[in-house]
Amino acid sequence: xxxxxxxxxxxxxxxxxxxxxxxxxxxxxxxxxxxxxxxxxxxxxxxxxxxxxxxxxxxxxxxxxxxxxxxxxxxxxxxxxxxxxxxxxxxxxxxxxxxxxxxxxxxxxxxxxxxxxxxxxxxxxxxxxxxxxxxxxxxxxxxxxxxxxxxxxxxx
Amino acid sequence: xxxxxxxxxxxxxxxxxxxxxxxxxxxxxxxxxxxxxxxxxxxxxxxxxxxxxxxxxxxxxxxxxxxxxxxxxxxxxxxxxxxxxxxxxxxxxxxxxxxxxxxxxxxxxxxxxxxxxxxxxxxxxxxxxxxxxxxxxxxxxxxxxxxxxxxxxxxx
DNA sequence: TCTGAAAATGGACCTTT
DNA sequence: AAAGGTCCATTTTCAGA
Numbered sequence: 635x636x637x638x639x640x641x642x643x644x645x646x647x648x649x650x651x652x653x654x655x656x657x658x659x660x661x662x663x664x665x666x667x668x669x670x671x672x673x674x675x676x677x678x679x680x681x682x683x684x685x686x687x688x689x690x691x692x693x694x695x696x697x698x699x700x701x702x703x704x705x706x707x708x709x710x711x712x713x714x715x716x717x718x719x720x721x722x723x724x725x726x727x728x729x730x731x732x733x734x735x736x737x738x739x740x741x742x743x744x745x746x747x748x749x750x751x752x753x754x755x756x757x758x759x760x761x762x763x764x765x766x767x768x769x770x771x772x773x774x775x776x777x778x779x780x781x782x783x784x785x786x787x788x789x790x
Numbered sequence: 791x792x793x794x795x796x797x798x799x800x801x802x803x804x805x806x807x808x809x810x811x812x813x814x815x816x817x818x819x820x821x822x823x824x825x826x827x828x829x830x831x832x833x834x835x836x837x838x839x840x841x842x843x844x845x846x847x848x849x850x851x852x853x854x855x856x857x858x859x860x861x862x863x864x865x866x867x868x869x870x871x872x873x874x875x876x877x878x879x880x881x882x883x884x885x886x887x888x889x890x891x892x893x894x895x896x897x898x899x900x901x902x903x904x905x906x907x908x909x910x911x912x913x914x915x916x917x918x919x920x921x922x923x924x925x926x927x928x929x930x931x932x933x934x935x936x937x938x939x940x941x942x943x944x945x946x
Numbered sequence: 947t948c949t950g951a952a953a954a955t956g957g958a959c960c961t962t963t
Numbered sequence: 964a965a966a967g968g969t970c971c972a973t974t975t976t977c978a979g980a
Contacts, residue, residue, distance in 0.1 A: 725940035732931035784881035
């Protein structure tokens with residue numbers, strides 16, 4: 635189980651994964667070795683999924699973020715699995731959620747321009763019989779972006 | 791400007807930010823010092839926004855991902871800015887996009903349970919006159935999650 | 947590109963609860 | 964046992980020649 639030390643560590647490394655273990659140690663009041671052990675353990679257990687660099691899309695030629703909602707025809711497991719796979723494999727799809735509500739999927743795309751998005755639309759949606767309808771929202775402003783889980787120490 | 795070496799480096803560190811610079815060097819065919827310089831430069835320029843650890847929400851008591859779309863009453867700049875600010879400050883909101891299309895905002899929440907979400911809903915939406923309507927989609931499956939920009943070397 | 951100093955990581959080992 | 968601390972070897976980073 636996770637204690638407050640772990641929770642604090644997770645908070646820190648979600649904000650900045652480059653903080654050194656000795657710096658983390660002073661911040662959470664542990665020895666560097668203990669920090670090392672805890673990080674290592676959480677990584678092994680999958681609590682820490684992975685470490686990553688967040689790239690500014692507009693600085694590398696991908697200024698467009700597009701969000702799609704999709705409704706499917708059939709919710710048969712094997713048909714859905716094929717769809718999910720095709721979304722997973724598409725590098726321009728950053729995120730894919732299978733949801734309950736008015737829609738079945740929510741997708742977030744990172745693309746160079748609208749033409750690229752339209753092309754993907756053709757490949758992924760129009761040529762797929764199981765897509766009943768979809769809607770497109772174009773992001774004008776990425777107000778907040780991240781995957782931070784709001785873990786917080788229970789006391790302090 | 792970014793050349794193919796930079797592009798490859800970005801690809802690598804988006805996948806695993808812990809890859810050592812010497813390992814990166816062999817992968818992209820550069821000296822470790824050159825890799826160091828390039829990473830440092832891209833971080834300074836903001837091409838690399840930051841380094842982060844991705845935490846598995848379900849392993850730390852945040853198993854619920856909820857997606858909301860919002861339509862506002864007024865799109866007056868100052869009113870919008872206040873809304874954006876309130877979303878930015880809410881730790882359970884991982885992502886917020888200001889969009890064009892049928893809706894004005896798309897929000898992605900990471901919460902402990904539905905009660906927590908309902909509470910936020912009251913605070914953020916019901917007590918805000920500028921929220922005309924909103925819709926909720928509950929994620930049953932986070933099929934793909936990340937913020938990877940699909941940078942790819944132009945040849946090879 | 948190479949070399950080397952400073953820093954960070956992570957294991958060994960002992961101590962505490 | 965389980966977890967913390969100290970010490971030390973190895974690896975990594977990163978600046979200067």
